Amino acid sequence: MRLDKFICHHSGISRAEAKRVLRQDLVTCNGEAVRNGAYKVTAETEVELDGQLLGEVKKRYIMLNKVTDTICSTVDEEYPSVINFLDELPNTRGLHIAGRLDVDTTGLVPITDDGQWSHQITSPKKQCAKRYRVWLAEPLCADAEQQVEQGIQLHGEDELTKPGILERIDDTEVLLTITEGKYHQVKRMFAAMGNKVVGLHREQIGEIELDETLYEGEWRELTEEEIQSVWQ
Known part of the structure; x- marks a missing residue:
């Protein structure tokens, strides 16, 4: 990790402030003053800021309950980013969303700066299960459970969806568990069964x-325990 980024992460100061303390020789690495913000910090590097030892890099793992009309992006676009809700964190740079949700979908959003961890969730090869609560415009067809279990042909796709699990709460509310993350997959699955999703909420990812x-x-x-469950 770059020295300036390391300082920001462990002290909560801005990048501009990190440059200032570097210029003032307030930062040492293994006892030697360092001014270069690009200096490479390793696990063996002891970094001190104005005589105070800064700790080792600690990865961050967060669960957020997403609201509607927000986007799973690290910057604001047409809608505000979910990252805005993390205003209590001293430094949100480097964080990313592990498993995005549509703008009108609510529920569980994992946020982390650990790329390998998020890969366990998002990679299709890992087949990490996601459970959604779904509200429908029309009563569910009688054989919906069988269709989901066997795989559904989505418009524009060459292959059936991977087998999923559908639990019927009532005719217009269900729990759906899938291991894929195709574009608008849940909405497209119910559209293929002649229905329309009017509400979508993610409740679970893997064991989280x-x-x-x-x-x-x-x-x-x-x-x-929740962090380690992703590796299992």
Whole structure:
């Protein structure tokens, strides 16, 4: 990791402020003053800022309960980014969303700066299960469970969807578990069955369930057990 980025991550100061303390010889690496922000910090490097030892890089793992009309991006575009809800964090640079949701979809969004961890969630080869609560415009067809289990032919796709699990709460509310993440997949699956999704909420990814105590727009750090469950 670059020295200036390391300083920001562990002290909460801005990149501009990090450049200033570097110019003032307030930063040492293994006892030697370093001014170059691009200096490579390794696990063996002891970095001190104005005599205070800065800790080792610690990856961050967060669950957010997404609200509607927000986007799973690191910057604001037509809609505000979900990253805006992390305003209590001293530094959100480097964070990314592991498993995006559509602008009108609510629920569980993992956010991290650990690329290998998020790959376990997002890579199609890992087949990480995601469970959604779905509200429909029309009563569900009688054989919907069988169709989902066997795979559904989506418009514009050459192959059937991978087998999923459909649990019927009532005729217009269901739980759907899938291991893929095709573009608008859930909405397209029900469209292929002659229905329309009017509400969509992600409740679970792998073994990580959305914390019921989190209101929409709230977040918390993942527990060590939740973090490790992704590797299992």
